[in-house]
Amino acid sequence: PTPDAQAIHDVVIVGAGPAGLAAGIYCSRARLDTVIIDRNMAGGVIAVTELVENFPGFPGGISGFELADRLKRQAMQFGVDLREITAVTAINREKDDTYKIVTDQGEVRARAAILAPGREAKRSGIPGEEEFVGRGVSWCATCDGALYRGRTVAVVGGGDSAVEEGIFLTKFADKVYLVHRRDQLRAAEVAQERAFCNPKFEFVWDSIPRRIVGDDVVQELEVENVKTGELRGLPVNGVFFYIGNTPNTGFLKGIVDLDDGGYVVTDELLHTNLAGVYACGDARANPLKQIATAVGEGALAAMQAEHYLSAIACVIPGAKEAPGGAAPQPGPEG
Numbered sequence: 254p255t256p257d258a259q260a261i262h263d264v265v266i267v268g269a270g271p272a273g274l275a276a277g278i279y280c281s282r283a284r285l286d287t288v289i290i291d292r293n294m295a296g297g298v299i300a301v302t303e304l305v306e307n308f309p310g311f312p313g314g315i316s317g318f319e320l321a322d323r324l325k326r327q328a329m330q331f332g333v334d335l336r337e338i339t340a341v342t343a344i345n346r347e348k349d350d351t352y353k354i355v356t357d358q359g360e361v362r363a364r365a366a367i368l369a370p371g372r373e374a375k376r377s378g379i380p381g382e383e384e385f386v387g388r389g390v391s392w393c394a395t396c397d398g399a400l401y402r403g404r405t406v407a408v409v410g411g412g413d414s415a416v417e418e419g420i421f422l423t424k425f426a427d428k429v430y431l432v433h434r435r436d437q438l439r440a441a442e443v444a445q446e447r448a449f450c451n452p453k454f455e456f457v458w459d460s461i462p463r464r465i466v467g468d469d470v471v472q473e474l475e476v477e478n479v480k481t482g483e484l485r486g487l488p489v490n491g492v493f494f495y496i497g498n499t500p501n502t503g504f505l506k507g508i509v510d511l512d513d514g515g516y517v518v519t520d521e522l523l524h525t526n527l528a529g530v531y532a533c534g535d536a537r538a539n540p541l542k543q544i545a546t547a548v549g550e551g552a553l554a555a556m557q558a559e560h561y562l563s564a565i566a567c568v569i570p571g572a573k574e575a576p577g578g579a580a581p582q583p584g585p586e587g
């Protein structure tokens with residue numbers, strides 16, 4: 254258990270990606286007693302993004318790792334208590350209307366909660382994918398790209414991640430097959446233009462991966478052309494999957510409203526169905542998953558949490574010490 258398992262904080266933020274850290278900066282500057290819990294290292298998916306070129310204020314771009322580190326330091330500078338855990342298992346609403354976040358490293362209790370758990374890469378489920386993890390299959394070009402110097406890799410997907418990380422892989426690999434299930438990319442135009450003029454790219458259109466073949470390490474990615482049914486073996490040393498994402502919201506099922514894809518449903522002020530619980534960032538059902546929007550949502554969620562805490566402190570004198578009864582204000586009730 255954490256040293257202060259009995260303590261009731263003002264806000265607990267689940268997730269230390271751009272949304273959670275921005276929320277932490279705003280909460281701590283509002284002098285709220287704020288705990289952020291995060292698994293692995295802070296930063297979320299941007300911490301393993303090679304270069305971020307579209308976050309305003311950084312002409313020339315900034316490495317994802319550095320941006321994550323700056324956000325983290327900024328949050329901690331204002332007093333956020335950042336705790337590393339391995340997994341969040343549940344969120345419970347207690348009788349006194351506080352929330353208890355249960356983790357593998359103990360529990361954290363707070364009067365308000367901001368959910369920013371982010372997302373993780375979707376698995377393709379094809380034969381060989383799990384078998385060759387760490388031996389040629391990867392979801393992180395930044396982490397593993399340098400292992401493929403002078404070699405051939407395949408990148409699967411046609412979105413921003415596939416194209417940008419594919420371009421990054423051309424720094425090392427001699428050849429990058431980009432395998433996409435359609436004949437048009439989804440990625441932003443600027444990324445597409447760069448990929449199309451990069452001589453190391455070979456586009457494998459209208460194709461889906463069928464299986465990964467190898468002995469100790471990956472030797473071939475078999476793909477099927479969805480229009481002709483033709484099978485083709487691509488001779489590769491590595492396969493990088495960027496076929497979309499799954500929100501890290503398993504621990505919220507049955508407690509917080511989720512949409513069919515598992516993303517947290519909120520109103521426009523980021524209230525979930527539970528009073529005093531807000532959601533922001535990539536795990537929220539929103540139309541744009543960008544660092545810029547995640548940061549904005551984090552700020553808005555923090556302000557909503559602050560209003561909520563002021564309201565309960567106001568309606569119930571001494572609520573900060575001994576909250577009780579129904580939560581008096583914001584948020585559609587669950």
Ligand code: NAP
Nearest residue numbers: 307410411412413414415434435439461495496497498542
């Ligand atoms: P994404 O936009 O969801 O793209 C996933 C890609 O994988 C799509 O091209 C999709 O094909 C394909 N795909 C999906 N399921 C597949 C399957 N089972 N087999 C084969 N292919 C499959 O995911 P993402 O690229 O990771 O991006 C996620 C979000 O982050 C997006 O909103 C993106 O804009 C954002 N992002 C932004 C930046 C940036 O701004 N620099 C960088 C990275 C990510 P279809 O196209 O046919 O659907």
